[in-house]
Amino acid sequence: MSDTIAAISTAIGESGIGIVRMSGKNALNIARGKFVSIKGDNFKIENRKLSYGHIVDNDHIIDEVLISFMKEPYTYTRENMVEIYCHGGIIPVKKILELLLNSGARLAEAGEFTKRAFLNGRLDLSQAEAVIDMIKSKTDKSFEVSLNQLEGSLSNKINEIRDLLLSMIAHIEVSIDYPEEDIEEITYEDLEKDSNIVKEKIKALLSTADRGKILRDGLNTVILGKPNVGKSSLLNAILRENRAIVTDIPGTTRDIIEEYVNIDGIPLKVVDTAGIRDTDNLVEKIGVDKAKSIVEDADLIIAIFDVSTELSDEDIEIIDLIKDKKTIILLNKTDLQSLYDKDYFKKYIKNMHIISTSITNGIGLDILEDSIRDMFYSGEFNIKSDAIVTNLRHKNQLEKALKNIESVLNDLKAQVPLDCLEVDLKNCWENLGEISGDSVGEDILDRIFSEFCIGK
């Protein structure tokens, strides 16, 4: 276990500082490659001393940081460790982590620092069980996250590329293992053509990996509900509790106002429809089409219902509008006599977060914020900006896949034998498989036997 791992070790969110940590043989070298001290010296990293400077990527400053190096074996993992203290929020830590990963570190698995600490003798025996529990829970969670993310367009795209790779591999394998069969031998031209398709598709996916857009623009959030249900109270409550980045930016029409708020580092652009502050019927006022298009454009809808009154036609209209959208339902005014509850409401809408609130009393708002955070980090949002790849682990795998397919293309040009260039082709296929969680195994043989008539 001598390779170097890296991870963000502070909770992702709106905190004052963020810490990115590395452990392994090359930790110091990797850090030296990307750190420039304030005096312009990148070798100024000394054991157990804090150095002040910048993390740079090709002369471009990523962030102002403090960096510390701890020499083995007197560290948490008993390996060389580097910690980089940067600004909080999502962007600096992620950028720094990505930079380290591109410089030879590997993204740490769930609980891997602790695992190394244990395996290297740092933790005592009684802690072993705790270590197992921790690794289990973290792995389960990250597994859940990737599963969620994969339901959408990413898995389709990955499978599309893998399918093409698989048929290339199957054709190569059948040419190698069945040289005397009556099948068309695969040509280098075919392989080059297909490899280029693979390469372009991976590149296209990677280009969506930039979360910059969503982080710049915020999650497009709409608050819906009939008059007097508590929309403005909610908006005010969120604005009060959270730092408003910008307020009162006029929208494209005079009817719409956008508010920017930040919940635990997740920027929300709350589209404040005119209906929110009026007592008019939203749908009637701005028209069904307009209402639909607002809902259509939303990344997140917060729909509020008043449990102290019966569900009205207007409520039903709203339910119809939001049916297939990422929505959090608030059943508000629980401080009054409730006429219906969550279970009743589930008859109308399934698979949504439903939270009971009393906004004026500040009850349930913390649960709302938790839900938004969970949805964001588990990749539940289908971000309108085509940001299909939102998970750093996925991005990392895609980058490896890209390197491998590029090396295949080089090999093809150099007319390297099939069995040699197949190695990188298979690696590329496996890189992508790690995103979708599919393993190697019999797939190749199944493909060979279904596509080619072979065997004597």
Place this chain on the structure above:
Amino acid sequence: MKDVKHYDAGEYDIVVIGAGHAGVEAALAGSRMGMKTIMLTMSLDSIVALSCNPNIGGTGKGHLVREIDALGGEMAINIDKSFIQSRMLNTSKGPAVHSLRVQADKRKYHTEMKKVLENEPNLTLRQGEVVDILIEDSQVKGVLTRTGAIYKAKAVILCTGTYLGGRVYIGEVNYQSGPDGMFPSILLSDSLKNKGLKLRRLKTGTPARVHRDSIDYSVMEVQPGDEEIIPFSFLNMDKKFDIEQVPCYLTYTTDKMHEIIRNNLYRSPMYAGEIEGVGPRYCPSIEDKIVRFPDRDKHQVFIEPEGLSTKEMYVQGVSSTLPEEVQLEMYKHIIGLENVKFMRTAYAIEYDSIDSTILKLNLEHKEIKNLFFAGQINGSSGYEEAAAQGLMAGINATLNLKGKEPFILDRSEAYIGVLIDDLVTKGTNEPYRMMTSRAEYRLTLRQDNADLRLTEKGYKIGLASEERYRKTMEKKKAIENELERLKSIIITPTSETNEILRKLGTTDLKSPISLYELIRRPELKYDDLIIIDSNRPKLVREIRLQVETQIKYEGYIKKQMIQIEQFKKLENKRLNIDEDYTNIKGLSNEAKQKLNNIKPYSVGQASRISGVSPADINVLLIYLEQKRRSEKKSV
């Protein structure tokens, strides 16, 4: 049946049941490693019968033969004595997939092997049908034959092939039978079931044999052997093979033949659902090919001689389960076979096999001590696959009896390792055939370096001979010396040198470069560069080939070596094969169940079991460390 009176027929270290390709390697390995061994067979006339095709080797399989040889097995030596045509396949591809494949003289292959067996000092050859395995206290004690003989034994190796519970199918006709008209082994099958072994049905098939003079070769494509003959055995590398090779012929099926098959499909027991056994996908019957690929208007048919002492010809590509009368009709519609005369009918054979995941990596039963299994009974298919397992079973039975550590090759060391790990860790649903694509580390597991990879190991366990070991060490040294020499010779860019290089189809040198570096250029060959390398030592072909391969593919091989290093880390983390995983906290229930079932030998093997997740592997690693430390404490 009346009770047979049993009698004591003697005491042996090892009893091998079956004298096919697995059985003979097992018996020879055992006896050569000093075990008093007896091999029991249904018929001494069918020792190493090539019951299906007359070939040895091919892709993946040729690699296995070389590995068997490198360890001190007999297959390669025997085929070198009895081949009648030799070809190296895949020469247009990289060296890792070059595959030697030869035509065997079936009768000679049998006779030569029988001679070897008869002359082996520690080995007894005996015709007899084993009907029961004697087991006491979960430990094997011997075997009983049909005629009442009890052979006491410390270890038993089952190599039953297609004899075990064999049933032959030809159209509507089916009957209990071994391969090629031999008796089946029915009672043994019952006895194994009574011992609680779960048996399942597998199936394989073989085409008709036809008379050589009834074929019109003028309409076929002749397939001659290679001009340069390369032997299988590393011991024969410097030997001259002065034999006249016999050609094979390529022809095709026709539309009319396909029509006959389609019209009679309902008479095939496969399609009528009478056969429950699963057949191999890479050995489809002609019916299968026509049903699964209806757009193909013709399929290849190879006509191959069965030997020099017979006029029987093997019709490769047309195995069938259709009735005999349909076979006779359809074979006539193969181009050149219009007047064909049948000598043997094509048939399918169904037989019993075990679920190979009940075995340890040394091919021993997990619960019954010193009971070993090899070949088709383990779900594999092919002479070479069988021989490889037989060899390993023979070696490991011996090591068990000597109280030594098992001999296990991992997936990065040999195709044999891939074969056994696949069978034991993953199991198989169809007869398992080796293919190079099954090996993750194909570039390093070449057929040309099997001796460099394995002979030292074979020597250390006491099987590979002194002569073999010495030869391999000399070869190793010669390769190293030559690589060093090539690194030390610097070529300077003179005008003469550049002119030579241009003639060889490459570009000019701009700065001085070592000969080693120069050979890396894809367009240059080691042999060609002798023009600018006047002091080159005289080296045999296989050493020159090694040198060239190691230089040209160094980059790729290094990449693979890094992967192998990663792989080895988990492989070297040994698990206790008696471990009870139920009590390890943190493992998923599915993992506990699968781990208890397979009882892996290492964390690496555990990671290849389906249903064991990376998180479970982490749990195992921590568990191992926990155990190591508490053991250290208690010492």
